[in-house]
Amino acid sequence: MQEEIEFALEIQRDDKAPGPDGISNEVLKRAKNVITPILKDIFNDFIDSEAIPQQLTKSNIILLYKKCKAFDSLIHANIWEALREQGIEQKYIRLIRNVYKNSSACIQLEKKGDPFKIQKSVKQGDPLSPKLFSAVLEMTFKSFEWQNLCLNIDGRTLTHLRFADDIVLFAKTPDDLVRMLNELASESRKIGLKLNPEKTKVMTNGNKSSIKVGDSEIDYVDEYIDLGQLISPQDNINIEIERKVANSWKRY
Template sequence: MSTAERGRSNRPISLLSALYKLLTKVISKQVERVLDAEQPREQAGFRKNYSTIDHLHAINELIERCSEYRMPLYIAFIDYEKAFDTVETNSLWNVLQEQGVQSQLITLLRGIYASAQSMFKVGETTIPVKICRGVRQGDTISPKLFIATLEHVFRKLSWNDFGLAVNGNFLTNLRFADDVVLLAKSAEELQTMIDELDEHSLKCGLKISTAKTKIMATAGTAISLRGTQLECVESFLHLGQRISLNRDFPEEIARRIRAGWSCFHRYEKFMSSRTVEMEYKRALFNMCILPAMLYGAETWVLAKTTERKLACAQRRMERFMVGVRLLDKKTNAWLRGVTKVKDAVSSARERMWAYGWELAMSTNVKWSRELVEWRPPLTRPAGRPKARWRDEFQKVLGTCNWQLIARAKTKKEWIDLTRCRML
């Protein structure tokens, strides 16, 4: 990699004074309520009561429905080049005014950005550089300013009839900060959406990367941007989860197991030491290693084979913790009695049930909840569909109306039903 390429791929560390951070924290609290009220449910980044899981589940549910009903689906994973560093500050002030931020706060922010400069120290030489664009790295208010700018871009788009009709509403995009997913029912529609988004994004200083933007479609298609054909992929890593149209959860779970092992090896000396008390190993396993293995488990469709893989990986880690080998012929019950760690399979299922309860009880009409309740107005083709996310609840409860039962129970009572599944 050349020096120029390394420079484009890396960012210097930005250091801000504690007093400045305190000031922008106060400003952020003042504008947060106003800007959040202007954000649609499509945007889940840096918002209270939203998470990456909401959008991961929404995408998985959408793919599940389109697969079950044989509906065409065209997805574009949009990547902006240096998104936070390229926002035009002149357009930013108009955006804040448009979205109802007080003029005094806008004036204060303009003053902060007008005098912004960075100091580069090379040896004994200090070089001042005036900052003319972009939101500040490490600034508490920067994420809010960026998503406000992105919302301004999307408001300029006339996509009333684009996307997929879900319960009377059209779903055209899902956003988590600068991670944008466009959804369309045809290649022509997706091409139009990408072109229009690129046109209006450039006006605010945001440029879509032709190299990193990927297309995923149920049928082969050629989508281009500024004369460059975009790559069509079978799977894509989005918000930390591998998304694919064939809903390959075994491969995603294998990825999570590898992530768990990566975390385990980071602390291997500690975890395998005979001088460290088991209670400390247990705490580290439950707080660091298990979450790495189970990220996104709320959206999984578990099968017996994947459950066995999770269990086998965990038992191997536990043997390292205790200091025994397979040849020692210690039973799984004995091993768990010594480590007393949380069970990975049970924890994955509990996460899924807890998320199902939260969706059922949610007062916010998120797309994740809307898609769970969505039934396309089509006749489903004959034959048994692939395992679905909601099948877990229906199998245990014996009814399709699992959300009604969830609303009648506390979260603990609802999660306790997972024991019925484990028996």
């Protein structure tokens, strides 16, 4: 535990705003040798008692205009269900639930607003948040019966690739893809997520047929950048090298 705390302190960025307690990352890092054993005892007490101090359930929010983020809309009840399904000990589920149960936030403009309860989403910047999000998506994808719709590679089926909320679906036919997309959109709504047709693209090495999610038509593309990597049926490595070189120059 102590080594984990030391590592967590070391990787904190100095340019982050402090929380409601006003203690910055720089202060925590400089006092690492003093506070690490104290934090270890405090965190072990959290685990033993399953009680989370009220001070750790409060946060400040600074408004930034963004259309929508998947992590902001996840329904809490689905998190606990997913953790139970995946065999997480009840003690740790209760502990995580207690962190979220009494969570509140204040919107900070020129001055702080009144606190309000947070009833959905996972915590921004929390290292546990991507894991909770992935657990819910894992539960959702296990409910799909797509084995006969997807690719077969050396006797193993490949239905999709997933990294957080970036998802790639594989289908044999346009009709199969329409079914998969609409099932994904429907099940996503049940857990608080929404498939964005504008950001969804189709790539094929065959004939192009109409692909719709609900009433929205999905665009076809010849190449697509996913997780920083250019994807293309042509597999033209020269284009990818040129793109990466151009992006490198833009940083200077």
